Amino acid sequence: MLxxxxxxxxxxxxxxxxxxSFLYSDREKVVSLDKSISKLYLLNLNPLYPIIKPLYSNTGRPAKNQQGIIRSLxxxxDQDEHDIPKWAVKVSSDRLLCAICGFEYGDAPAxxxxxxxxxxxxxxxxxxQVKRKKKLRSFYAKPRKKLKAGKKYTLPKHNGVVKKFASLAIRDKLPKYRPEFVLQAFLARCVVDKSLDMGLLGDANNFSIAADGTPFYSGANHYGVKVCDCKSKGIYNCHCPRRYSDPDATWGWDSYREQWFYGDNLFCTTASDSPYDLPIYLRKAQAQRHDSIIAIFSLDEVRKLYPNIRFKNYIADGAMDNYPTYKLLQHYNMIPFIPLDSDAKYPNKDLPPGVLCFDDNGNPICMGGIPYHNCGYSYPKGIKYRCWFDYHGIEKPCSCSNSPYGRTIYIKPDYDPRLFPPVARDSKTFKEMLKRRTTVERxxxxxxxxxxxxxxxxxxARERFTRAIMAAVNVHLDAWIKHTGFSILPLIEELPGKIA
Known part of the structure; x- marks a missing residue:
């Protein structure tokens, strides 16, 4: 019980x-830890209670110091320590660190x-998980084939799977298995909600997000532990089944370093309008899982995690440039800002009336061979285009329309949501928004x-994801301190006067 x-x-x-008391006995140490203490002083763990309470039974020995352990992690x-056993010993032997975490000295947890x-x-x-570690698994050697720069690794069996998951997402029938849900809720309710209230994430009614995945290397040995007797027989390069200390890790392609890695894929969603590049959602996936698949799940889950936010703009890289993702974004009434694959071709069949073809930028060409002028998105008709001559007030050489306003056409995004998004790719707005994709990289x-x-x-994966969540919390706390300029020292120095 809790x-x-x-x-x-x-x-x-x-x-x-x-x-x-520490300020008088060891002022120098308190001053050196000012920012760290201030961060935990501001972190309110009250919203975590209804999330964590159902995880405990109503009987049994009470679990204590749970809040303190979270603060300690x-x-x-924050203190650049990464070994939990060493850190636990350090905290238990330091009176100040115990006080900061909320422990009583002499009663700090192991x-x-x-x-x-x-x-x-x-x-x-x-x-x-323990059974999986003990179970023998086939040996998978490090792949030798290298991919081209910037390319994502895709398994052959993934053909069509993005369309399948997008269809399930539209019907709200995606698989619900998500072991990281509690940690995601902790980040959302205790940290992100407050950052939103402080105005650090942008407008909740017109919210923009940027999403991307990144390799998360495992600390385990990908060779595993041999249990066969091949070595005694003089066979050193066998491929017999073996045990693995990290059964969650798989091989994936690191497109940035252009090398294979053993571990997970950490998918991040960042508030792109935030001046501090604050993450609002993290998700774990297998290393070989393509970002386009994770994006479908993340879009569904992040909207449910923040029901009070109206997600408007979605910024991503070319990995999400596929029709199912555009249709899902269209279903969610979100505007995509995704660069188009260089191999994409614009359709020349079933063209709207008054359109001869499309140029390389997706702009419609009139029957006289002149590109129409893009006038932006006109809800609910679609993207509005006008005759170039009439828009600029120049006498036109043709008489395709008797209207003084000039010929006007509308191309709805559902005509081809990938090739004709609500905001044209050659527009200034699109280019400016796409620059914000680097927020997730930061x-x-x-x-x-x-x-x-x-x-x-x-x-x-459990330990890795927990570290990622605690680091994300630190990123938000750093932003709170920088935004407010808060320091714990003035509060301590004013305390004697208040007590008196």
């Missing part, structure tokens, strides 16, 4: 009282309690460089 949940206000009051990455909490937050059976940089989530050499 022990009584300590309210955030009570944690803040207790922390200030404890820090007051966040503080661990490292096993950290792992127990992570297992509980991960909605998948730990017993099944999110990757914050997670993998600034907080170095791969440094822990984690050997399970």
């Amino acid at each position: 022990q009584e949940w300590i309210a955030h206000q009570e944690y803040q009051n207790n922390l200030l009282l404890k820090l007051l 966040i503080l661990m990455l 490292f096993s309690s950290y792992y127990d909490l992570v297992k509980r937050l991960w909605q998948a059976s730990h017993k099944v 999110t990757h940089k914050r997670l993998f460089k600034d907080y170095d989530i791969e440094a822990g050499n984690c050997r399970s």
Whole structure:
């Protein structure tokens, strides 16, 4: 069962009282940890209680210090520590760190309690995971074939699967298995919601997101552990079944480094209008899973995770340039900002009246061979095009229309939602929006460089994803501190006067 949940206000009051004594006895250390203390002081874990409560039974020995362990994991990455056992010992032997996390000195939890909490937050059976580690699996060598620069690895069996999942998403029948749901809800309710209230994510009624996946390397050995007797027979290069310490990891292609990697795919969704490049949603997938497949699931899940946000713009790279994704975005009333594949060809059959063909930019050409002028999207008719001469007020050499306004045509996005999106690709608006795609890449940089989530050499998807979530929380807390300029020191120094 879960022990009584300590309210955030009570944690803040207790922390200030404890820090007051440290300010006089070890001021230099308190000052050096000012930002770290301020981050945890602002982090309100009250919204986590209704999420975590159902994970515990109503009987049995009470689980205590759960809030403190979560704060400790966040503080661990903030302090550039990646080994949980070493960090647990460091916290338990340091009075100030205990106070910051909310522990009583001498009663700080051991490292096993950290792992127990992570297992509980991960909605998948730990017993099944242990069985998978013990089970013998076939040996899969590192692939030798290298892909072209910028290309994504796609399994042959994936042909048509994006269309299948997009169709299920439209009918709201996607598979619901998601062991990371509790951690995603923790990020959403305790951090993202507050960032939205602070105005750090953009307009909730006209919300823009950028999405992309990135390799997440496993700390396990991809060779596995041999259990055969081939070595005793002088056979050193056998392919016998063996045990793997990380059964979740698979081979995938790292298009940035142009090499194969062993691990997972971490898919991030970032608020593209945020000046701090803040992530709002993370998802784990197999390393060989193509981003176009993960994007379908993420679009469905992120909308349900934030029902109060009206998602309007979707920015992504060419991996999502496929018809099922455009149709799904059309179903969600979202505007795609996705670059077109260079091999795409514009249709020349069943053309709208008054259109001879399309140029390389997708602009319709009139019967006289002159491109129409794009006048933007006109709801609900579609993309509006006018005669180029009439739009610019120039006498035209033809008489295709007697109207002084000139010939006008509308091309609906459903005519071909991929080739004719609501915002034309050659427009200034499209180009400016597409530049915001780099926000998700900066999110990757914050997670993998600034907080170095791969440094822990984690050997399970559960441990890796937990590190990613705690790093994402730190990214938001950093933004809160920078945006508000908050510091815990003035509050501590004012405390004696208030007590008196």
